[in-house]
Amino acid sequence: MAxxxxxxxxxxxxxxxxxxxxxxQSRHELTEFGKSPRxxxxxxxxxLLRNRMATIGVVILVLVVIAALGASVISSQDPxxxxxxxxxxxxxxxSGGSTEHLLGTxxxxxxxxxxxxxxxxxxxxxxxxxxxxxGAIGVTLGLISGYYGGFIDDVIMxxxxxxxxxxxxxxxxxxxxxxxxxxxxxxITLGITGWVTYGRVVRGQVLAWKRTEFVxxxxxxxxxxxxxxxxHILPNVxxxxxxxASFAVASTIxxxxxxxxxxxxxxxxxxxWGGMVAAGRDYIISGQYWMYTFPGIAIMLAVFGINVVGDWxxxxxxxxxxxx
Amino acid sequence: MGRYVIRRLLxxxxxxxxxxxxxxxxxxxxxxxxxxxxxPDATKDDIAQIRHEMGFDRPWYVQxxxxxxxxxxxxxxxxxxxxxxxxxxxxxxxxxxxELAIAAFxxxxxxxxxxxxxxxxxxxxxxxxxxxxxxxxxQSLPVFFLGIILxxxxxxxxxxxxxxxxxxxxxQSQFSHLVLPAITLGTFxxxxxxxxxRSSLLEVLGLEFVKTARAKGLTENTVVWRHALKNALIxxxxxFGLEFGNLLGGAxxxxxxxxxxxxxxxxxxxxxxxDFPLVVGTVTVVAIIFVILNxxxxxxxxxxxxxxxxx
Numbered sequence: 001m002a003x004x005x006x007x008x009x010x011x012x013x014x015x016x017x018x019x020x021x022x023x024x025q026s027r028h029e030l031t032e033f034g035k036s037p038r039x040x041x042x043x044x045x046x047x048l049l050r051n052r053m054a055t056i057g058v059v060i061l062v063l064v065v066i067a068a069l070g071a072s073v074i075s076s077q078d079p080x081x082x083x084x085x086x087x088x089x090x091x092x093x094x095s096g097g098s099t100e101h102l103l104g105t106x107x108x109x110x111x112x113x114x115x116x117x118x119x120x121x122x123x124x125x126x127x128x129x130x131x132x133x134x135g136a137i138g139v140t141l142g143l144i145s146g147y148y149g150g151f152i153d154d155v156i157m158x159x160x161x162x163x164x165x166x167x168x169x170x171x172x173x174x175x176x177x178x179x180x181x182x183x184x185x186x187x188i189t190l191g192i193t194g195w196v197t198y199g200r201v202v203r204g205q206v207l208a209w210k211r212t213e214f215v216x217x218x219x220x221x222x223x224x225x226x227x228x229x230x231x232h233i234l235p236n237v238x239x240x241x242x243x244x245a246s247f248a249v250a251s252t253i254x255x256x257x258x259x260x261x262x263x264x265x266x267x268x269x270x271x272x273w274g275g276m277v278a279a280g281r282d283y284i285i286s287g288q289y290w291m292y293t294f295p296g297i298a299i300m301l302a303v304f305g306i307n308v309v310g311d312w313x314x315x316x317x318x319x320x321x322x323x324x
Numbered sequence: 325m326g327r328y329v330i331r332r333l334l335x336x337x338x339x340x341x342x343x344x345x346x347x348x349x350x351x352x353x354x355x356x357x358x359x360x361x362x363x364p365d366a367t368k369d370d371i372a373q374i375r376h377e378m379g380f381d382r383p384w385y386v387q388x389x390x391x392x393x394x395x396x397x398x399x400x401x402x403x404x405x406x407x408x409x410x411x412x413x414x415x416x417x418x419x420x421x422x423e424l425a426i427a428a429f430x431x432x433x434x435x436x437x438x439x440x441x442x443x444x445x446x447x448x449x450x451x452x453x454x455x456x457x458x459x460x461x462x463q464s465l466p467v468f469f470l471g472i473i474l475x476x477x478x479x480x481x482x483x484x485x486x487x488x489x490x491x492x493x494x495x496q497s498q499f500s501h502l503v504l505p506a507i508t509l510g511t512f513x514x515x516x517x518x519x520x521x522r523s524s525l526l527e528v529l530g531l532e533f534v535k536t537a538r539a540k541g542l543t544e545n546t547v548v549w550r551h552a553l554k555n556a557l558i559x560x561x562x563x564f565g566l567e568f569g570n571l572l573g574g575a576x577x578x579x580x581x582x583x584x585x586x587x588x589x590x591x592x593x594x595x596x597x598x599d600f601p602l603v604v605g606t607v608t609v610v611a612i613i614f615v616i617l618n619x620x621x622x623x624x625x626x627x628x629x630x631x632x633x634x635x
Contacts, residue, residue, distance in 0.1 A: 053460075158339070158342065161342075162342035162343050165569075165611045165614050165615050166343055166346075166610070166614075167569060167570065167572050167574075167576070168570075168573055169576050169577065170576065170591065170607055170610065173576070173595055174350045174595070177350075177351070177595045177598075178350055178351070178353045257466050258466065258468060261580075262576075262577065262580060262592065277472065281472060284472060284487075285479070287480070289476060293473075296466065296469035296472070296473070299466050300465055300469065303463075307460060307463060307464055311460075
């Protein structure tokens with residue numbers, strides 16, 4: 001069974017290398033110089049370093065994680081409180097700016113740089129936790145749906161259809177209207193609304209795997225359904241799940257930012273990137289661009305970083321998911 | 325084919341009913357809106373009476389059955405705040421949203437097709453790298469941030485385009501009001517489609533029948549446009565169908581940024597005001613549009629790909 005998985009990944013890597021056009025290059029290098037300079041690294045790292053975009057993505061992500069974890073170390077200022085006398089200060093490089101407020105201050109005198117750092121915390125937390133919830137629901141339902149088929153499959157897939165028929169943002173807004181504001185609520189909402197893609201992809205793959213001989217064999221020796229699903233089928237689907245999840249973190253961060261922008265996410269004093277852009281919106285014409293530009297760029301960079309890493313992960317692990 | 329259409333139609337109806345049920349239950353949980361409608365001076369008896377008059381004291385399944393029996397006849401209830409039939413309000417706002425979504429869709433299509441095709445045919449050229457880098461960038465840009473940046477540049481600095489509303493009177497005013505919202509809404513799907521078209525076309529260009537076509541001595545243009553593209557478009561069409569639905573959803577944010585008088589803005593306002601029938605009605609109408617589109621896309625498959633058998 002482990003062999004199956006290994007084979008699938010190898011196949012995937014091969015396709016990816018051909019598709020990227022980088023594979024040949026490095027193999028060429030290998031013959032020319034006798035041995036690869038990075039031969040000591042595991043295959044996955046070598047593949048990552050070969051892909052320039054993905055390397056940039058990883059660097060960006062590392063920076064975002066450092067910002068999130070080290071916000072209170074990097075900046076000593078309070079993200080929720082500012083001096084009203086310091087309101088609307090421009091960034092340090094503009095006239096009137098000071099090094100105390102690198103990226104300027106908002107209308108309440110709060111330091112934009114500090115708030116952007118703390119915003120990374122919210123975005124990453126929401127992105128990762130919501131994706132874990134959505135993934136857990138989706139994988140479970142997908143496994144059940146694909147494995148058992150029949151009535152239960154029909155029910156689960158119709159629920160998926162129903163959820164897909166409502167634009168995601170409307171659905172999330174409706175749920176948030178019930179739950180109210182709060183970080184936990186936005187995580188729950190994005191977790192509930194995000195499961196469908198996993199459900200469908202996992203179901204499709206389970207349909208294929210359950211007819212294979214090793215699953216038949218497991219059934220013959222009396223393995224129970226739960227064990228077959230979790231120990232024999234699920235490991236073969238991991239690659240797809242990881243790829244889906246990586247893209248989902250990006251889209252979840254975008255969704256959280258959108259909901260915060262609409263004022264539906266977290267209370268306004270909590271520093272979120274989307275909320276900061278919304279607050280800066282009133283100052284577009286009056287020219288205080290720093291209030292919305294820096295949090296906006298932060299969202300963009302984080303999402304960009306995750307997307308390029310996701311692209312590479314997909315090419316490496318499961319090129320079949322290209323059309324997602 | 326006939327049986328397939330009927331089966332898909334029944335499935336679609338089931339989905340729409342499911343949507344109304346889901347939204348109804350969710351909003352029912354928010355509590356009844358009577359408390360918000362009456363002022364703080366209302367007595368308990370007043371509230372009880374209004375609640376009774378409006379039917380909010382009935383069990384949820386009676387309220388739902390009532391809503392559905394009306395909906396079948398085109399009656400989606402009455403807005404609590406505006407005292408007008410929900411259907412009229414939606415119909416009044418829908419053209420603005422459709423205008424925006426269609427403009428964004430056309431923009432996305434008109435640009436993504438040539439960009440994707442050229443990128444695929446000149447793979448790894450400077451053009452390919454630039455446009456695919458740009459597409460990745462476009463996919464990472466939050467809709468609302470893009471809208472604000474465009475407003476800053478074109479309305480704030482250059483002062484050549486209006487930043488809010490739909491314009492009035494002449495076609496020129498309406499067009500100039502549409503430009504920024506359409507770009508804002510269309511960019512994400514433009515970026516995604518360009519990438520999708522490229523990868524789909526690249527895949528098809530590697531297949532045997534393309535080699536055959538080339539071996540026959542056909543020009544590269546004929547190979548790409550007549551033979552490869554038709555096959556490459558199959559996965560793209562699926563996404564396009566879903567894409568239009570996403571555009572309708574994305575319109576919620578775009579309409580908020582540009583104060584565009586469409587359905588999306590109305591629904592956000594209705595949720596804030598707990599205008600319960602208006603929300604359910606609007607979401608139902610949007611879902612119906614979306615489901616019809618998906619049905620059309622499924623049927624379109626058969627025209628593009630004769631291998632698809634409707635069984």
